[in-house]
Amino acid sequence: DSGVTQTPKHLITATGQRVTLRCSPRSGDLSVYWYQQSLDQGLQFLIQYYNGEERAKGNILERFSAQQFPDLHSELNLSSLELGDSALYFCASSGSEETQYFGPGTRLLVL
């Protein structure tokens, strides 16, 4: 158990819909990262937050957005969902030692 929690574990929705994925970092970690992993694909970095502020952006679509709240939990919002958005979405957190610890992931299926 990494100490990073994510909800929900599974999500099934339809094309065109919007979903919100939630992540709580390890206690004391200020950085939160979001990754997407499609079937047979590597981990693709989406976005990073540090203490509530956006710090780095990767290959994140305009239909996707994220935020980190004062209690440090983070949410990833995916809208106008397409079949190709079906993937595992991981959240990771890091502290001063900068090693990223991953949550269990949310498996999203868009039908």
Added chain:
Amino acid sequence: GQNIDQPTEMTATEGAIVQINCTYQTSGFNGLFWYQQHAGEAPTFLSYNVLDGLEEKGRFSSFLSRSKGYSYLLLKELQMKDSASYLCAVRDQSDSWGKLQFGAGTQVVVTP
């Protein structure tokens, strides 16, 4: 940007040793990580190298040569539970906030 290359798949026998190579190109190296990922599960941290040399952690060791842009993960005394994907990830110096670029992963299959 970074290019990270690692073999797609490797097969080895239980009890044997396997070495997974990773080569990278980066404008400013600032650390290399290895993660293990079982299918459908979260990546779990294995090792971190920022200086040249070998880091040993039980059955797992990781080596780094910054001048060659090269690392390897050595898995000794293989067990069936070691069947997983092994991900090499590099942090770039230009990104002081710790973003990692991951390789596509090496699927290790351990056979009886």
